[in-house]
Amino acid sequence: MQNTHLIRFSRRGFAALFLVLVAAPFVLTRAASAADPLKVVCTLPDLADITRVIGGDRVEVSTLYKGKENTHALTGKPSHLVALSRADVFVQIGLSLESGFVPGLLENCRNAKIAPGKPGFVNVSEGFRALDVPTALTRKDGDIHPQGNPHMNLDPRAGMHMARVIHDHLVEVDPGSKAGYDERFALYSKKLEEASVRWTALGKDWKAKRIVVYHKEYNYLADAYGLVIQGSIESKPGIPPTPNHIAGLVETMKQEPGAPILTALWSNNDTVSEIARATGARIVELPNMCGGLTGAESWIGMMDLIHERLTGGFKPQGDAR
Numbered sequence: 001m002q003n004t005h006l007i008r009f010s011r012r013g014f015a016a017l018f019l020v021l022v023a024a025p026f027v028l029t030r031a032a033s034a035a036d037p038l039k040v041v042c043t044l045p046d047l048a049d050i051t052r053v054i055g056g057d058r059v060e061v062s063t064l065y066k067g068k069e070n071t072h073a074l075t076g077k078p079s080h081l082v083a084l085s086r087a088d089v090f091v092q093i094g095l096s097l098e099s100g101f102v103p104g105l106l107e108n109c110r111n112a113k114i115a116p117g118k119p120g121f122v123n124v125s126e127g128f129r130a131l132d133v134p135t136a137l138t139r140k141d142g143d144i145h146p147q148g149n150p151h152m153n154l155d156p157r158a159g160m161h162m163a164r165v166i167h168d169h170l171v172e173v174d175p176g177s178k179a180g181y182d183e184r185f186a187l188y189s190k191k192l193e194e195a196s197v198r199w200t201a202l203g204k205d206w207k208a209k210r211i212v213v214y215h216k217e218y219n220y221l222a223d224a225y226g227l228v229i230q231g232s233i234e235s236k237p238g239i240p241p242t243p244n245h246i247a248g249l250v251e252t253m254k255q256e257p258g259a260p261i262l263t264a265l266w267s268n269n270d271t272v273s274e275i276a277r278a279t280g281a282r283i284v285e286l287p288n289m290c291g292g293l294t295g296a297e298s299w300i301g302m303m304d305l306i307h308e309r310l311t312g313g314f315k316p317q318g319d320a321r
C-alpha cells in the first residue's frame with residue numbers, strides 16, 4: 001500500500017518535473033511573445049491617456065512630458081532616446097508642436113518601426129482641420145507653425161479624432177488584437193459623446209463672450225464656442241510681452257472690462273498678476289495638457305476641468321465659484 005503510494009507520488013513528481021524543466025519554457029516563451037504588450041511612447045500625457053484607454057492591456061505606455069511644461073520649450077533628453085529605441089509605437093500631436101526635438105530623436109534612435117510613414121509612427125493631428133494656418137511664413141511673427149495652431153489637444157471636439165487615429169494605428173501594428181481595440185474604442189466614443197453633452201451645456205451661453213489669453217493655446221476652445229479673444233499677453237506667440245504691448249492691452253481691457261485672463265501653469269506669472277491687478281480681471285488657470293493639474297489626469301477630465309473653471313471665470317465678479 002505504502003509502496004504503491006510512493007510509486008504514484010514519484011510518477012506524479014516526475015510528470016511535474018518534466019513540465020517545469022522541458023515543457024514550461026516552451027509554453028512560457030510562446031505565451032510571452034503572443035501576449036507581450038506593445039511599448040508605446042507618447043510626447044504628451046493627453047496622448048498617453050487616450051492610448052491607454054484604447055490599447056487596454058495590449059499596451060505599455062510612457063510619456064516624454066508630464067503635464068506642467070510649456071509645450072513650446074520641450075527638448076529631447078538621452079532618456080527619451082532610450083525609450084524611443086525600444087518603442088513599437090510612437091505617438092505625437094504633430095502640426096510642428098514637437099518639431100523642435102522629435103525629428104532629432106527619431107533620427108538618432110535607429111528604430112525603423114516608428115519612422116515617419118510606418119504604422120508605428122502616429123501623428124494624431126493628421127486629417128484634423130487646423131486653425132490659424134499662416135498665409136505667409138516669417139519668423140518675425142514669433143513662433144510660427146507652418147501647419148497652423150498646434151494646440152489641437154485643447155479642442156473639445158478633438159477627442160474622437162485623436163482616439164480614432166490612435167485606434168487605427170494600433171490595429172495596423174497589432175491586427176491580432178483588433179476586436180479588443182474596436183471594443184474599447186466604441187466604449188470611449190460613448191464616453192466622449194456623453195462628455196460632449198456636458199461641455200455643450202456649460203458652453204451654451206459663451207458665444208461672443210470675451211477672453212484674454214497668455215498664449216494662443218486656447219484658440220480651438222474659443223473657436224468651438226464662438227468666444228472672442230480680446231487680446232494676448234504675448235505680443236507674438238513664443239515671445240514675452242514688451243511694456244508697450246502690456247500697456248496697450250491694459251487699456252483695451254479697461255475700456256471693455258469683464259474678460260477673464262486664461263493662463264496655463266507655465267504662463268501664470270508676475271505679468272499676468274500685474275495685468276489682473278491693473279484691470280480687475282479674473283485669472284483662470286487652465287491645464288494646457290493632461291497631468292498638470294489635479295482632475296486633469298485623463299483627457300476627458302482635463303476638458304471637464306477647463307469647462308468648469310471657465311464657467312467660474314465668466315461668473316460676475318464677487319460671486320463665489
Ligand SMILES: [Zn+2]
Binds near residue numbers: 215
Ligand atoms: Zn503655441
